[in-house]
Amino acid sequence: MRETQVVTEIERDTVLGLFRTMLTIRLFEQRVAKEFRTGEIPGFVHMYIGEEAVAAGVCANLDDADYITSTHRGHGHCIAKGCDLRAMMAEIYGREDGLCKGRGGSMHIADFSRGMLGANAIVGGGIALATGAGLASQVRGGDHVAVAFFGDGAANQGVLHESLNLAAIWKLPVLYVCENNGFAESTPASYATSVPDVASRALAYGIPGVVADGADVRDVYSAARAAVERARAGEGPTLLEVKTYRFRGHFEGDPDRYRDDDERRLTRGNDALERLRAALLDAGVPERELEAMRTELEAAVSDAVEFARSSPFPDPADVGRFVYPEPLERVEA
Amino acid sequence: MRETQVVTEIERDTVLGLFRTMLTIRLFEQRVAKEFRTGEIPGFVHMYIGEEAVAAGVCANLDDADYITSTHRGHGHCIAKGCDLRAMMAEIYGREDGLCKGRGGSMHIADFSRGMLGANAIVGGGIALATGAGLASQVRGGDHVAVAFFGDGAANQGVLHESLNLAAIWKLPVLYVCENNGFAESTPASYATSVPDVASRALAYGIPGVVADGADVRDVYSAARAAVERARAGEGPTLLEVKTYRFRGHFEGDPDRYRDDDERRLTRGNDALERLRAALLDAGVPERELEAMRTELEAAVSDAVEFARSSPFPDPADVGRFVYPEPLERVEA
């Protein structure tokens, strides 16, 4: 149904764009992990390092008017959907200039102006929301799609069943992307999930179920493209499972004792970013171009950290604000 | 995997037992429908007429130490699991001698002494409960099984997905019986369910999914027997879908305008009770034996109505009783 693409001249820009997104995520995440250890970042952070190909490959098929919903491990989705790094970082730091004015934090970054309907700390929490965003698009008659990102653990939530059925009978323009990194906290998917491929559950709804290789962003991109095109054409939802790899613990600070060093090494061997870099070099992209990109992005991430650290904390007097939407005048003012 | 049985001498008793159960349900239900029209029965009643083969065929494979959970359309399950007709009828009438002392009514008949863990007015409400009863059996190491009865409409509740997955990974001794009568209130299964056979959803859990013909109680019986044996042997759960037929409206009083007379006629053509009667006569069972059974059961049902009507209503002073389990001494007293 689809083929892994090779790096040809014609798609050079696309692939470089994927690389750029993935590298941005990687650098952003590495910096967050580092800053988290300083104690300056409150709460919990869940790193997306190793899984960049999923967000990048899927979101490259979307524009601002398409919707996504995300997870507790959501920084990558935000970046791939175009959120501003400064405002993201400020949110992670709990500052007034954050995307959610510091009220949400890492697990609740949202940017409605980009169709990013929120990271979600309820496992499976974004699945029905994306279904509803797809419904909104269908009701309005546009060709915009919605994407729900969720993990292998989330795939055992009943709301997935309900949402897949609903999307199937209404042919909603929704892409359900299961990021199967093999674990839900410490619990292996092989223990908790009754079938080897979450994608095979599509059979229960009469919709396409596709497995893509998360170590190969081009595979993810192509699979997502087919599903997005299908959705835009009014042909309904797809369940896309990406086999991916969580390089770090469940959250920063997780001793990760349910895996051993060999396993972690093996996992890190499947680095989509490294592989793509090698493929780009093979295809003749000059190394200095990639290095320049890295330098530029590192600077952008540093700038984001600076921005975040210099942004004020919310005023304690405002603790009761935003419980209900404010009158539109005030919001627009 | 199984064959429809013929009525041989050796299983004559079993088949006559099935007939007896089905006829009891039919007569009980007809009488409830009739008495409901007098206004003496409070609340709502949902008739099982036409679906008797499911409860009878499944429960004939169970004993008192096995568990079932039921639905809003639960009288048939109660009778097939051995509940006392008098105490059932008294419950439906809301009387103190009812199985639940009149607190529950038609939609909440339960008899824990028979492993009947309750009719349930939450659509899909019994599914997780039966899963838990199967878990209890497994933890204790017995070979008792649990059966969840639920409708085609309930099959779209997320808890089914969660329960099938849980039962699959733990190999719980549970039989999930979907009574597909084609409608959830007015909503056709063909509209609301993304696949023609609910049983095909078993694929998503790596467990057997079986379709049985609800117009043929021997087919239901055999399919259930195989699944119950599997469960008792520790091989895990089965999803059994029975295609069945709701002869009456969703509840007594439903104008049933989403079906036309032709459809209702066709539906009633699939009467498992009539078919079994014909088969029994064909196989040489004397008609007078069947008629004697009917007479006897009619009397039992009449007796149950008498009993119910002469039972007192609960004392209003007791409105706050039974919210919490009472100390065991008092219960046993």
Place this chain on the structure above:
Amino acid sequence: MAVAVERTLSLVDAVGEAMRQAMEADPSVIVMGEDVVGGAGRGGEKENTMGGSFGATKSLYPLFGANRVRDTPISEAGFVGAGVGAAAAGLRPVVDVMWADFTGLAFDQIYNQASKMSYMFGGQARLPLTLRVAMGSGLSAAAQHSGTLYAIYTHLPGIKVVVPSTPYDAKGLLLESIFDDAPVMFFEHLKLYVAKGVVPEEPYRIPLGVAEVRRAGSDVTIVGIAAMVGRALEAAELLAQAGTSAEVIDPRTLSPLDLETLVASVAKTGTMVVVDESPPRCSVASEIAAVVTENAFDFLNAPVRRVTAPDAPVPFTPSLEEVYAPTVAAIVDAVNTLA
């Protein structure tokens, strides 16, 4: 002299009219839920044969069609969650969850998603979602089809809670709810569906957070919620015959709550009875008692009396159900113990 003939409607029809007028006014309003059409996909005479459990939506499908009026599978979490997502994406969904008790299946979507979204996302989310539910005892529908649950939703910041007691209010409050940008739980009491009241034909809105004094009085304030407003009025009538002048207040919305009207009344009467057909603990009756006491302690001659259901689920049998919700006699008694 021309006599203006005032049109009367039942509460269920008033609610239906509000939905129809909202859909006429704004194409982003959609309606969904189990059997809100009926016979979905069957076509012809077999379609649109339900209009919801009580017929509230029956006028909608012929006017607005399958794109905007949708029967759902029995998947409360899924379709309520889809309503939340659709609202976040700019629609104004009106979701019928049938009975308040069934919101239990969608509670995560309401509590963890809908109620928190505005706050958690720093005010950028507008969530114009309305959830309609039937509630209340009185039909022998037993424990899983009779709960009120409005106390639970009143506990949740970020949700508005509406409890109309008349057809007039139901229409005006539902229109307001649909066009409010916050999620609203709209409770329709089963026992109020049928009785008719005057309802103007044109669309109108009643602001959320404004109580209505149903009967003026000077000796005692009786607050009634939903179906209990009627019982409070009956009690007031009996009390009047015995020489006690009761003021009856219908808060109409529990969140926001019109504290001012309640305090002003108690400042006048000096005593208050709150009638709520929910179980007592952490109930709206308790909330009103607590907040009114905090704000009007010096006016109170006696503690605020709560007249509630017992601390029990709703029983099936009529002999128990009749004494479950507060009776008129219980209200009168409570007032008399204050004197």
Place this chain on the structure above:
Amino acid sequence: MAVAVERTLSLVDAVGEAMRQAMEADPSVIVMGEDVVGGAGRGGEKENTMGGSFGATKSLYPLFGANRVRDTPISEAGFVGAGVGAAAAGLRPVVDVMWADFTGLAFDQIYNQASKMSYMFGGQARLPLTLRVAMGSGLSAAAQHSGTLYAIYTHLPGIKVVVPSTPYDAKGLLLESIFDDAPVMFFEHLKLYVAKGVVPEEPYRIPLGVAEVRRAGSDVTIVGIAAMVGRALEAAELLAQAGTSAEVIDPRTLSPLDLETLVASVAKTGTMVVVDESPPRCSVASEIAAVVTENAFDFLNAPVRRVTAPDAPVPFTPSLEEVYAPTVAAIVDAVNTLA
């Protein structure tokens, strides 16, 4: 002279010990939930690497094995419902739902099934189910990992609600909860997990419905819930320095509630402040205010003051979270406004 060395344990370990002793005492006690073992099915060193989010269950798997200590998939409705069914079938399941907020996903199973089963089935059901959840603000865990929700469960007839504030109480109350035949929601406050307290080694039980006077006083009664007990004690200390003698009461269980102890205290002090880190409306603070006022009106010199969280979800950022739960200063202020 022999000095008895008293053993101290953290609350999380006290809870773990209670589970272990319950499992030793009764083979029908099982424990399940997400990651209560950790590394399920991995074997060897990789298994039993979690013991729940906070390590409470880590001693159980090695002792009782995979039949009685089970990691579940992320399916809160499914495994809580299975717990209800298993309890109905005679087990005593202790189900870890991680955070109170996640009970939203299982709310139907708790509300429509567990809480109503005894009543609805006329008393024949015994449902010895215990649901353990972590709750509370203070870790910047944000809106979906910080809610208290005990008010909601206190509203539900048929559920018991336990809110320990010390390791000693946590152990005794959890043992009692596990052996109670009604469903119990057992709330463990995140901020109380680590601090140690004296906990006897042998099993013991503390009856549900008996409050504890944490500090005797004569001028004002301060009621604190869970982590708020500590803040109430701190406030009492400050007040003492300023010459006000505060009595601090820890209800320990909210359902049943020990009204007698509360009323007795207020009869002595004449004023009461209730400290609750939940949003105010229909809260336990409101309930206590209402019921104490109803029963002790003549003793009260001022209205019962509720000191609660604002009417808002829990914010992420420390600058807001710090002022979310009632502060010691807010408690002192509230007491001073009563004077």
